[in-house]
Amino acid sequence: MYDTVIIGAGMSGLAAGIRLAHYDQRVCILERHSTIGGLNSFYRLGGRDFDVGLHAVTNFVPKGTRKGPFARLLRQLRFRWEDFALAPQIGSEIAFPDVRIAFGNGIEVLESEIARCFPAEKDNFQQLLGSIIDYDELNQEAFELSTREFLGKTLADPLLIEMLLCPTMWYGNGRERDMDFGLFCIMFRSLFMEGLGRPFAGIRLILKNLIRRFRALGGELKLRSGVDHIKVENDRAVGVVLDDGQQIEAQSILSSAGLVETMRMCEDVSEVDESRSGRLSFCEMVSVLDAQPQDVGFTKTVVFFNDSEKFTWQRPEELVDLRTGVICSPNNYGYTSEEGQLPEGIIRITGQANFDQWESLSEPQYRVQKANWYDRMIESAVRFMPDFRHKVVATDMFTPKTIRRFTWHQGGTVYGSTHKQLDGATHLANLHICGTDQGFGGIIGAMTSGVAIANHCLSRQHGFSGDRSAENNPY
């Protein structure tokens, strides 16, 4: 009998596991895949290491910073800043047809770029910053307000609105067309007020530290152990049954599998509200170059591009939407001189994709379409960056089907459900959700989600509410 069974060994599940095990719980993490990481994982192909998921760790702050989500996460998990060894970005860009706005770590570059490109919006932008700083992230009502409506009232220039929505939606929005205002604030702070970083060794380093710590605290991890269903007796979850029929008992369950996905596992739930499962998924191609990206003239860490004045964020009709995308390179970070530089150049290009379209292809058609859209995605991206095609020595690509295959997310979603459950609660008192569908964004956000919901469970178990709003909490 475990105190807590956690479904999914991604960032949020591992972080939750560390918190619970640190406070002496018997914890078991169950992962269906043969490796950890979930949406942020890694693989080896043709003798090369690849990251999947991670473009950049958002919420980056320099060593010694004590405020903000990253510093708080380090404290909660008892890690040192050096354990994540994040190197800062060298500079990113929002690229629209006639305007390019650069941004770096900290708000200063973005502020001066907006003053340069949108001088009439200078004061409005300051007002927007004020609202974003004041936003309280755990207020569910304010969370679900319309960002488009809010920006429409605060800013006058529609182009600036589109340009700010492009990166914030790209890095975390599971809703089509509009975005929850709470999520917008979280993404805006993490991208523009804090910043982007990456460990030289990639996502492996973070995952390795998480799993090592979890095990050192006595936590158990079972790979290739998918949960077929959650057993429910008298309105309480009592354990899980694995795909192979094995039963595991637990006092409480924490699921990072997704809200709809978790509801489907509950044996007492006969109808699941499918309308809340997201419709957004991605294709991403990676090109390995026999040159550094900077040598072919690509000097940005991340470029968010959109080829018209109107930014569209919805499931495309076609296999991939070529109008907007993200270009990034793990080479373009300020690594230390001891770290040096990655041996080969890597460029990744991400586009919105339609899961149903990809799913409906036969196996031979699927392979043909992958090759076809690989070419078309590069062709689209080189409108906003130097052409690098003559330097490509190896390629790989994932589609919505790949995401579905390794994460079991319905519809191959990355940013999950359109509806976020900020307190992690479900219809059962001892079943909680964490991760993408709880509501934080990015890698630090995913881990924070695991920590927050684990804290909530620990508090309940110890008989105090642990609510941030608890009157006696002096903080």
Place this chain on the structure above:
Amino acid sequence: MTAEKIREVIIDILSDIAPDEELGDLKDEVPFRDQLELDSMDFLDIVMELRKRYRVQVPEEDYGELTSMQSTVTYLEPKMQECQ
């Protein structure tokens, strides 16, 4: 456990929670939150670490007693008399 020892215990917990803080300069009569960059999640950790390490229970209605080092030590002294 003496007041002095309890103070050491709290410093030890704080240094675990926030290894980057300069705890040598901590003023006992000034609220923690005015000197340290701790939020409510960290505050909960002080309570949980006390429970984990010394089996001391701090009920929620007493959280206000843990505002500063001075009030924390005063509050914990009777509760931790028997602790080693």
